[in-house]
Amino acid sequence: MATLLTFAAAFAFAPAANWQLTDKYSVRFTGTGDVGGIFKTMKGTIAFDDKDLAGSNFVLAIDVASINTGNGLMNTHAKSAEWFDAGKYPQIKFTSKKIVKSGANYLVTGDMEIHGVKKEMILPFSFQNKGTTATFNSTFTINRSDFHVGKPGGDVGESIKLEIMVPVKK
Amino acid sequence: MFKRLLLLGFLSGILAGIAALIYQKVYSTSVGADFSNIAKPVGIMISSTIGCLIAAVGYWLLYKMLKDRTEIVFNFIFVILSFASIIPAIGAKLPLDVNSPELFPGLVIPMHFFPALAFFTLEPLFIKISEKTKSVVA
Numbered sequence: 080m081a082t083l084l085t086f087a088a089a090f091a092f093a094p095a096a097n098w099q100l101t102d103k104y105s106v107r108f109t110g111t112g113d114v115g116g117i118f119k120t121m122k123g124t125i126a127f128d129d130k131d132l133a134g135s136n137f138v139l140a141i142d143v144a145s146i147n148t149g150n151g152l153m154n155t156h157a158k159s160a161e162w163f164d165a166g167k168y169p170q171i172k173f174t175s176k177k178i179v180k181s182g183a184n185y186l187v188t189g190d191m192e193i194h195g196v197k198k199e200m201i202l203p204f205s206f207q208n209k210g211t212t213a214t215f216n217s218t219f220t221i222n223r224s225d226f227h228v229g230k231p232g233g234d235v236g237e238s239i240k241l242e243i244m245v246p247v248k249k
Numbered sequence: 250m251f252k253r254l255l256l257l258g259f260l261s262g263i264l265a266g267i268a269a270l271i272y273q274k275v276y277s278t279s280v281g282a283d284f285s286n287i288a289k290p291v292g293i294m295i296s297s298t299i300g301c302l303i304a305a306v307g308y309w310l311l312y313k314m315l316k317d318r319t320e321i322v323f324n325f326i327f328v329i330l331s332f333a334s335i336i337p338a339i340g341a342k343l344p345l346d347v348n349s350p351e352l353f354p355g356l357v358i359p360m361h362f363f364p365a366l367a368f369f370t371l372e373p374l375f376i377k378i379s380e381k382t383k384s385v386v387a
Contacts, residue, residue, distance in 0.1 A: 113342070116345060147348075149342035149345050150340065151351025152339065152340075153342075155351065
């Protein structure tokens with residue numbers, strides 16, 4: 080009986096499965112007009128189990144200097160103090176606090192930190208489990224002025240759409 | 250005259266294209282950035298040749314209007330247009346999987362001046378300057 084209880088307790092407190100990011104991830108952003116590009120470097124830790132959402136969590140960090148808009152001048156401009164200020168704020172971070180099921184997908188509540196401004200956000204994401212590999216997908220919109228990225232107005236719209244695809248493996 | 254100018258345009262286009270390809274090779278070797286999938290050798294040769302052929306036609310049209318003042322006006326216009334043509338090169342958006350797009354203007358901007366340089370280099374071989382007026386060598 081004691082053995083059974085010990086085993087049950089251990090199982091109950093088992094952490095959600097840890098997933099490792101593969102290098103096939105994609106972080107793409109688009110805005111109005113000519114705005115668009117990718118961030119090429121991201122790292123983080125993902126512990127996710129669709130049967131144990133309370134024990135699941137994400138910590139993701141995107142390297143701001145890895146931005147690529149396809150144009151050298153635009154890249155330099157995006158990394159400058161007027162926009163992301165990559166020298167002072169080298170990372171975009173997201174740290175999850177709560178994950179809940181939402182239909183076939185999930186909603187993660189967490190702190191998004193961009194340009195030194197931390198803001199709580201709720202992001203939708205999907206999870207496709209293929210056993211030892213899986214893929215997380217998330218598409219959401221942020222308001223760049225909420226994070227003091229760039230000056231309000233101008234040619235770049237306030238809303239920036241992000242599409243994130245993260246293949247993972249155990 | 251028109252045929253000679255077309256020959257000048259064609260040969261100077263080929264010369265500009267060859268110079269651009271040599272420059273591309275030197276550039277990619279020295280900075281380690283290869284843009285040959287974007288600035289393709291065939292495209293460089295064709296655009297250089299077409300550019301110089303258009304310049305030749307432009308020279309002919311100017312000669313019809315300006316006669317002895319053709320060269321100074323033509324050279325001025327050709328250089329201005331060469332400068333203007335670098336603006337799209339600076340603003341070009343490359344595919345997102347291409348690394349170091351900031352090095353792309355350094356490759357293509359000099360190339361935009363090669364047609365004018367080649368045209369100016371070969372022009373004396375095709376056009377004889379007399380004491381007062383300029384006429385094409387017969």
